[in-house]
Amino acid sequence: MWRNIASNFLSIAVVLLVVVVGVLAWGQRQYVGPGPLAEAICYKVPSGAKLWQVAEGLEEKGAVTSAYIFKVGADYEGRASGLKAGSYLIQPGTPMQEIMGIVAGSGRSTCGTEINYRIGVAATDVLVRELDAVTNRYVEKVKFDPAADAVPQDYLDIAEDADTRIRITLAEGVTSWQVVEALKRAEFLAGEVKEVPAEGYLMPDSYEIKRGASRAELLADMEERQRATIERLWAERAGDLPYDTPEAGLVMASIVEKETGVPEERPVVASVFVNRLRQGMKLQTDPTVIYGLTGGKSVLGRGLRQSELKKDNPYNTYVIEGLPPTPIANPGEDSIRAALNPAQSDYLFFVADGTGGHVFAKTLDEHNRNVAKWREIEAQKSDGG
Incomplete structure (x- = not known):
């Protein structure tokens, strides 16, 4: 009898074990x-x-x-x-x-409502948008210029919601002064900025922050990221560069950044300036002259005058030899990489091609022909053609 009971109990236990294992497997x-x-x-x-x-x-x-x-x-x-x-x-x-x-x-x-405070070269704006989960696309809700427009009530209502994400985006090529001035106007930040960070040492990137974040700490984070990027890319640099310090490489990167917004052109543009340095030619780049005039505190908004191209100042590369003393903007990672690993080319000149890019030349005669074509394009545009 006891043997039968034990046998039945064992059978039931086995069945229960099988059921439990099956349930666990199903759950898994x-x-x-x-x-x-x-x-x-x-x-x-x-x-x-x-x-x-x-x-x-x-x-x-x-x-x-x-x-x-x-x-x-x-x-x-x-x-x-x-x-x-x-x-x-x-x-x-x-x-x-x-x-x-x-x-x-x-x-x-990764979704919900977001305030994106965008600091650009020509302007700063505040964009409030919400991700539509179904279409995976952002829907714009509010947009305004914090320097010129009154703060919309719609923005204040959204900004006061604790679940609203806040992001600050730095465009490539902004100056440190522009960044500091824009952050001063950001109502969701706290604290003062005692001094403008060194030009070139703020990483253009997107920074997600919390309301009440410190301006000084945010700038320190931007500096830390930029210095880490420079250190990493300097270790991967080409071996025959005509500059031997990361600081000089950053100056070159800032020039490349201001000369072209076309990503694939950056290494080629860098090669032009590297070739000029190797041959002892002046860099003759307009963005450095503009920085010498504005100090990075404004957009010139017009062409350079001949008198300005002849004016003797540390940033006028039509006058000075070699690189200017400091960067002229905050370059992004791609421009730093291009400056430290330029393309291999024989180009010494480039000019706009009318499409947003540039056409490159190895000789002055070839360059002059390209310039003539560019002037024809400009003339057609001014005539409405």
Whole structure:
């Protein structure tokens, strides 16, 4: 009798074990397999949210098949305490495991409403936009010039929302003075700036910040990123450059940045100036002359006069030999790379080609012909042709 009872108990235990193993296997497949979400959503994880709250919220949105399985899977992987507040884009069919990785990842929001404070060479503007999760496209909500326009009420309403992301974007080629002046007008920043950072040492990039962030600390972050970039690229530089310090390389990078906005042209433009330095020719580049006139505090907005091209100052490369004493703007990584690894060419001249790019020449005669063509294009434009 006892033998039969023991045998039956063992059989039941085996069956239960098989069932448990099967359930666990099914749950594991549910956790790592494709999710049920049919349409992309922007899911918000509130500050201080618990895992069970997020799990239930995801189930309500149709992003996970089971809040319980989601929570168990997160617990098993040791991610239960790793939630990061923010708004996250979740694509259709995303597995629960990947969703957990999203909400417990970097904490950087990937959707929702964003204020983008854009500091450009010619102007600064504030753009408020919201990502449409379905189309994965941003929809513009508010746009204004913080220097000229009254602050719209729509902007203030959005800016006061704690969930609104704030981003500051520095365009390549802005000057340090322009950056500081723009940051002074940013109402969401705090603290004073005691001095303008050295020209060229702010990294043009996108910076996500929190309301009330320190202006001084933000500038320090921009400097740290730029110096790290220079150090890294200097270690990868070509071996035959006509300048032997990272500082000089940064000066060249700033000139390249101001001379062309066409990415693929940067190494070629750099090669022209490198070739000129090697041959002892003056650089003769207008952006340096303009910087000598404005100090980087304004856009000239007109052509250079002959008297200005002949004026003796440290930045007039029509007069001085070699490089000017400092950078003339804050160059981006591509321009720094181009200055430190220029293309191999015999070019000594270039001029605008009328399409936004440039045409290059090896001889003065060839260059003069290119200049003549450019003047014809300018004449046609002025005549309305």
